[in-house]
């Protein structure tokens with residue numbers, strides 16, 4: 001079973017998390033793309049979706065699922081998204097696809113976050129995956145210096161502008177021992193839109209695909 005097979009398997013398992021008749025929160029990335037393909041079979045159960053990126057919006061529309069603005073929706077029981085790293089406690093690093101800000105907003109607006117990953121993403125401590133931080137362009141140098149002071153090696157993602165018109169700075173070498181304190185401190189810096197540490201909006205359930213099957217971790 002290769003990584004794509006595992007992503008497809010975990011996407012299939014996530015179909016059981018859908019609440020029929022309710023708005024679904026939909027994340028971004030290659031694992032979620034497999035989920036969106038499968039949602040075509042569940043169109044009648046899904047009156048609409050709130051999407052975390054222009055890319056997912058296009059895919060949802062292509063299979064005939066109406067995409068609503070978050071401002072039009074008052075209840076999202078479940079948000080399903082991938083992650084770049086996730087701990088058994090539900091703390092995640094996200095933003096490899098650059099959609100972290102909208103992802104965090106929808107996660108915060110949803111009752112439950114179901115994280116779908118293959119086993120390579122499950123870690124005991126966050127920090128091996130370079131941390132994405134979305135920054136307002138005028139703060140690029142300021143935040144780059146700050147991330148270096150925190151012990152990391154920051155680099156602006158080349159040729160990439162987020163759906164919100166901002167930059168992403170990816171930082172390697174950070175050791176994130178207390179994800180809640182780290183997220184609170186970094187997101188408090190003026191110029192930071194958000195960071196890819198999801199500790200204040202953790203996953204409630206993780207579906208982990210492995211060659212021997214998909215297992216569930218309730219956080």
Ligand code: 5RP
Nearest residue numbers: 029030031082095096097099
């Ligand atoms: C996008 C994300 C994705 O969830 C994360 O990058 C995982 O992506 P993939 O499913 O392609 O491995 O946070 O901003």
